[in-house]
Amino acid sequence: MSMLELREVDLFYGDAQALDGVSLDVASGEIVAIIGANGAGKSSLIRTIFGMEKPRRGSIRFEGQEIAGAAPHRICNLGIGQVAEGRQVFPNMTVRENLEMGAVVPRARAGAAAAMDRVFVMFPRLAERRRQLAGTLSGGEQQMLAIARCLMGQPRLVMLDEPSLGLAPVVVVEVFRVVRELNARDGLTLVLVEQNVAQSLALAHRGYVLENGRIVMQGAGAELLADDRVRQAYVGL
Numbered sequence: 001m002s003m004l005e006l007r008e009v010d011l012f013y014g015d016a017q018a019l020d021g022v023s024l025d026v027a028s029g030e031i032v033a034i035i036g037a038n039g040a041g042k043s044s045l046i047r048t049i050f051g052m053e054k055p056r057r058g059s060i061r062f063e064g065q066e067i068a069g070a071a072p073h074r075i076c077n078l079g080i081g082q083v084a085e086g087r088q089v090f091p092n093m094t095v096r097e098n099l100e101m102g103a104v105v106p107r108a109r110a111g112a113a114a115a116m117d118r119v120f121v122m123f124p125r126l127a128e129r130r131r132q133l134a135g136t137l138s139g140g141e142q143q144m145l146a147i148a149r150c151l152m153g154q155p156r157l158v159m160l161d162e163p164s165l166g167l168a169p170v171v172v173v174e175v176f177r178v179v180r181e182l183n184a185r186d187g188l189t190l191v192l193v194e195q196n197v198a199q200s201l202a203l204a205h206r207g208y209v210l211e212n213g214r215i216v217m218q219g220a221g222a223e224l225l226a227d228d229r230v231r232q233a234y235v236g237l
């Protein structure tokens with residue numbers, strides 16, 4: 001059984017259709033990459049799964065339970081986490097306070113202290129800066145904080161929307177290392193939206209190509225990466 005299963009999902013903004021009959025599966029333990037040009041609907045897809053947009057049609061099941069149209073806090077409490085585009089941290093709160101905000105969801109309250117210990121081991125820079133205001137961190141540190149805050153909710157599925165966008169190359173490497181480690185070591189299931197298409201397909205078990213709100217290709221990460229159409233359109237080789 002898939003951990004996450006979408007069937008024929010349609011999303012509209014007014015009259016404009018952003019998702020058109022999207023069906024996809026994410027199995028437990030997978031990294032699934034979503035690739036596509038700007039405006040293809042990648043963020044809309046993540047926002048719809050997380051309950052921030054309501055689909056007009058279709059089914060979204062997480063561990064067998066229908067979640068289409070449910071509120072984000074309910075979806076979060078079932079074990080889905082997301083890191084939105086653009087490193088959204090609370091700039092006037094400290095690192096520690098930002099992390100505490102990630103654990104307010106009922107499923108995470110009891111284990112919050114242990115979860116904080118774990119994220120501080122994974123992100124030693126955040127541990128060093130735990131008393132610092134998040135707004136004073138570098139871009140890369142803010143992105144790590146956004147990921148760490150998501151992990152504080154103790155999700156089983158994490159969706160990352162362009163986590164490396166606008167970061168320096170050395171930080172991009174770090175973001176990909178974290179994604180790999182969360183999957184390989186912690187067994188976390190991940191949906192990864194990335195404009196670093198070659199790197200994300202190399203890391204992902206499987207991928208989907210989204211064009212104008214539709215899935216136009218799917219396959220193993222390595223298979224998509226070797227595909228001429230994918231290379232010409234998204235890898236620039």
Ligand SMILES: Nc1ncnc2c1ncn2[C@@H]1O[C@H](COP(=O)(O)OP(=O)(O)O)[C@@H](O)[C@H]1O
Pocket residue numbers: 013016018036037038039040041042043044045
């Ligand atoms: N809140 C919104 N209201 C209206 N249109 C939107 C909104 N968000 C995105 N769109 C439109 O939906 C389409 C898909 O956008 P988006 O999901 O952000 O694509 P991507 O993340 O792949 O760049 C685009 O045409 C975009 O302009």
Ligand SMILES: [Mg+2]
Pocket residue numbers: 042043044085161
């Ligand atoms: Mg986007």
